[in-house]
Amino acid sequence: MRLTTTFAALALLATPAGAQERITYKSAKAGSSYYQMGVELAEAMGDVANVTVEESQGSVQNVMEVRARGADYVFTTPPALVSAAQNAAGPFEDKGDPAFAEIRALFPIPSLTMHFVASEESGVATLSDLSGKTVLLGAGSFGAREGEKYLGMFEIDANVADAELSNAVGALQNGQIDAFVTAGSYPAPNVIEAAATTGVRLIPLTEEQVEATGRTRLVIPAGTYSGQETDIVTTSLPVLAYATSAMSEDTAYALTRAYWEGREDLAGTAAWWAGVSPEMIANASTAIHPGAVRYYQEIGVELPAL
Template sequence: MKLLHSCVAAAALVAFSFSAQAETRVTYKSAKTSSSYYQMAVQIAEAMKEASNGDIIVTVEESQGSVQNVMEAAVRPGNYVFTTPPVLVKLAKGGKAMFEKRANPKLGEIRALFPIPSLTMHFVVGEDSGIESFADMKGKKILIGKGSFGAKEGAKYLKLFGLEGQVELADVELSNAVPALKNGQIDGFVTAGSYPAPNVIEAAAGTGVNVLSLSDDQIAQTKRTKLVIPAGTYAGQDADITTTSLPVVAYTTTQMDDDTAYALTKSFWDQKAKMGKGAAWWNGVDKDLLSNISGKIHPGALKFYDEVGYTITDAQR
C-alpha cells in the first residue's frame, strides 16, 4: 500500500511539474489603470489565455508612462512585454533626449511584437460653433486640458497653425469636456486616444459635433503619422476624418524565446477580430500599422508575419 501511495504521489508530482513547465507566464506593462491602454492590456491578457487554452498567462501591471516601460526593459527578466510609441525606443537605443543620462546597452535588445491602437488626435467642435477649419478657431473657446499627450499636442498645433494667443483656452478639466460643450461653456475640445474615443462618441451622440480634418501640409508640419478615421465612426460623421496619430506598439526583449514570441503574436492577430466586437478601438489596427515599427521585430513574431505574408522591411528583420 505504501508503495502504491508513493507511486501515485510521484505521478502527481510529475504531472504537476509538466503542467508548470507547459504554462508560460508573461508580464505586460501597460499604462495607468484609468487609461484605455490599461483596458486594452486586460483584453489582450484574456485573449492570450483563451487562444492558448490557459497555457499563456499574462499578468498586467500598471505603469506611470511609456518612458518607465522602456527603462524597465533593461532590467526586467524573462517574458517582459510593454507598450510604448516606437519613437521612444529609437531614442532609448540612441541614448538621446530623456534617455541621455540613462543610456543602457540592454535597451538595444528591445524587439517589437505587434501594433496596438494609436494615440489619435481629435479636434472636436460643436455643430453650431461655426468652426469648420482650424482658422475658424480664432476667438473661440477651446479646451485642450493639461499635462497629457493630447494637451501638449493641442498647444503645439495651435502654435504651428498661427493660432497661439488667438484662441481662448478653457480652464476646465478634460473629463468635463462633454458637459461643457453641451452647456455652451466651450466651443470645442482636443483629445487624444484610440479611436473611436469614448468622449467623442458621447459628444457626437448627445450634442452633435464635427471633428476637424488636417490637410497634408498641416500633417507634415506636425511631423506626426497620418491616420484616417473612416466615415461613420461617429454619429453624424459622413466623411473620413484625416488627422494625426502617435503609433503605439507592444514590445519585448531578446530574453523572450522565439516560441513564446510567436505564440503571443499569432494569438493577438487571431483574436483581434473578436476583441474588436467588444471594443471598437481594435478595428483600427491592421497589418498596415506594421510599417510604423522602427527597429527590429522579434524573430518569433517575424516567423508569424512571414507565414501569413505580411510585408516586413529589411530594417525590421
C-alpha cells in the same frame, strides 16, 4: 476561432507539455484606455497564459524597466521612445543601457489618435476656424501638448479654456467652449459621448498640415462617431507592444500569431481593436522580434528595412 482557443493551440509551440506561459504585460495607468486594452488581452489569453497586467506611470517607465526584466516582459510604448532609449536621447539622456539594444517589436496596438471636436453651433469646419473660439485642451496629456503645439504651429489664435479634459463634454453641451482636443484610441469614449449627446463635427487636417506636424497620418473612418458622414484625416502617435531578445522565437511567434488571429474577436468586444492592421508594424523604428518576423512573412506583410 476564439482568441483563447488560438492561444491554447499555439501555446504548445512555445511551452513544454503541461507548462503555462508566464507573461507580464505593462502598459499604462489603471483606468486608462490602454490599461483596459491590457486587461482585454490578458483575459483573452487567460486559459493558457498566466498574464499579469501591471499598472505603469507611462511609456518611459515601461522602457526603463527593460533593464531589470526577463524573457516574460511585454510592454507598450511609442516607437520613437525605443529609438530614443537606444540612442540615449530625450528622456533617456545620460541613462543609456546595453539592455535597450535588445528591445524587439511584436505587434501594433491602437494608436493615440488626435481628435479636434467642435460643436455644430460653433460653425468650425477647419483648424483655422478655431481662431477666436474657446478651445479646451486639458493639461499634462499627450493630446494637450500636441493640441497646444498645433495651435502655435498653424498660428491659430484661440482662447484656451482653463479646465480639465474630463469637463469637456459638459462644457461643450453648455456652450462654455466651442471645441475640445483629445487624443486616444478611436473610437474615444469622450468623443462618442459628445457625438451622441450634442451635435459635433470632427475637424480634419489637410495633407499639408499632417506633413508639417511630423506625426503619422491616420484616417478615422466615416461612421466611427454618430453623425460623422466622411472620413477624417488626422495625426496619430503609433503604439507597439515590445518584448526583448530574451524571449524565445517560438514564444514571440505564438503571441504575434494569436494576437492577429484573435483581433477580430477583440474588436467585437471593444471597437478600438478594429483600427489595427498588420501593416501597421511598419511603424516600428527598431528591430522586430525574429519570431514576429516569421509570422509577418507567413501572411505576406511587407516589413520595414531596419
